[in-house]
Amino acid sequence: MDGYRSGFACFVGRPNAGKSTLTNALVGTKVAITSSKPQTTRHTIRGIVHREDGQLILIDTPGLHRPRTLLGQRLNDLVRETWSEVDVVGFCVPADQKVGPGDKFIAAELQKIAKKTPVIGIITKTDLVPQQQVAEQLLALQNIMEFAEIVPVSAVDGYQVDTLEKLLLDRLPEGPPLYPDGDLTDEPEMTLIAELIREAALEGVHDELPHSIAVLVEEMAPREGRDDLIDVHANLYVERTSQKAIILGHRGERLKQVGITSRKQIEALLGSKVFLDLHIKIAKDWQRDPKQLRRLGF
Ligand SMILES: Nc1nc2c(ncn2[C@@H]2O[C@H](COP(=O)(O)OP(=O)(O)OP(=O)(O)O)[C@@H](O)[C@H]2O)c(=O)[nH]1
Numbered sequence: 001m002d003g004y005r006s007g008f009a010c011f012v013g014r015p016n017a018g019k020s021t022l023t024n025a026l027v028g029t030k031v032a033i034t035s036s037k038p039q040t041t042r043h044t045i046r047g048i049v050h051r052e053d054g055q056l057i058l059i060d061t062p063g064l065h066r067p068r069t070l071l072g073q074r075l076n077d078l079v080r081e082t083w084s085e086v087d088v089v090g091f092c093v094p095a096d097q098k099v100g101p102g103d104k105f106i107a108a109e110l111q112k113i114a115k116k117t118p119v120i121g122i123i124t125k126t127d128l129v130p131q132q133q134v135a136e137q138l139l140a141l142q143n144i145m146e147f148a149e150i151v152p153v154s155a156v157d158g159y160q161v162d163t164l165e166k167l168l169l170d171r172l173p174e175g176p177p178l179y180p181d182g183d184l185t186d187e188p189e190m191t192l193i194a195e196l197i198r199e200a201a202l203e204g205v206h207d208e209l210p211h212s213i214a215v216l217v218e219e220m221a222p223r224e225g226r227d228d229l230i231d232v233h234a235n236l237y238v239e240r241t242s243q244k245a246i247i248l249g250h251r252g253e254r255l256k257q258v259g260i261t262s263r264k265q266i267e268a269l270l271g272s273k274v275f276l277d278l279h280i281k282i283a284k285d286w287q288r289d290p291k292q293l294r295r296l297g298f
Pocket residue numbers: 013014015016017018019020021022033034035036037038039040041061062063124125126127128153154155156157
């Protein structure tokens with residue numbers, strides 16, 4: 001295994017910069033949830049890229065933001081911790097938005113916390129803008145910090161995703177594979193399933209509600225006497241009665257749809273038929289309550 005490299009990378013960037021989508025594009029399967037709402041990624045989900053010449057373990061962190069709740073603070077701590085542990089950081093900046101104070105804040109934080117970690121500048125979503133704008137973005141990005149490399153990519157049309165993979169791999173130390181071949185993520189299945197349900201529940205909800213939703217898979221087991229059906233029992237937590245009504249929808253239609261959408265994805269993930277038993281519970285102000293946060297896995 002001469003020259004074989006293995007190690008860790010993470011993507012940073014403002015909320016919605018395209019970090020989760022890029023992780024999925026690199027890993028080639030759906031491991032991190034994506035949505036058009038900012039700050040939907042809460043767990044540190046690893047995707048593993050297996051190549052002939054190395055193994056790249058991607059850690060997907062939530063976006064760094066101004067903390068307003070206890071959950072916000074914990075998320076920020078988690079991000080900083082991750083930055084100082086990885087071999088290389090990919091700093092994502094979308095091509096369709098001006099480099100702004102949010103990016104400069106992250107650049108400054110990176111230089112403080114991860115002085116020695118090489119940072120690769122990634123201009124994401126290049127499919128959304130003309131080439132000229134990508135070139136301008138490149139120049140703007142160069143001004144905010146020292147990058148090891150800068151590379152424009154599109155996770156949607158696959159533009160330069162391979163190039164990025166190689167650039168990240170080049171920054172890893174030489175060493176044997178850290179995970180068995182074929183593993184795509186070490187995130188427990190129950191967490192992935194909870195994320196799929198939360199993703200389905202987030203479709204079409206607005207304002208503060210996305211941050212009030214948490215999902216916990218309570219139990220998961222094959223149906224007795226059957227080898228083709230798995231029972232999944234999950235609870236969807238909201239903070240208030242009014243939010244419960246929104247998620248339920250008229251005569252429970254909305255919740256039913258959440259169940260149908262996420263069940264299909266869970267079946268694809270597990271490769272089995274699934275019976276999804278999904279309930280809504282109210283956990284009053286869970287984002288501000290340390291005990292409840294722990295119970296929900298934060
Ligand atoms: N057109 C286009 N859209 C993209 C691309 N990458 C991501 N998006 C979209 O941008 C939005 C945000 O992408 P995410 O991958 O969820 O962003 P994120 O940085 O992980 O967001 P947080 O989890 O909030 O930090 C989603 O609607 C994606 O579909 C891309 O290459 N091209």
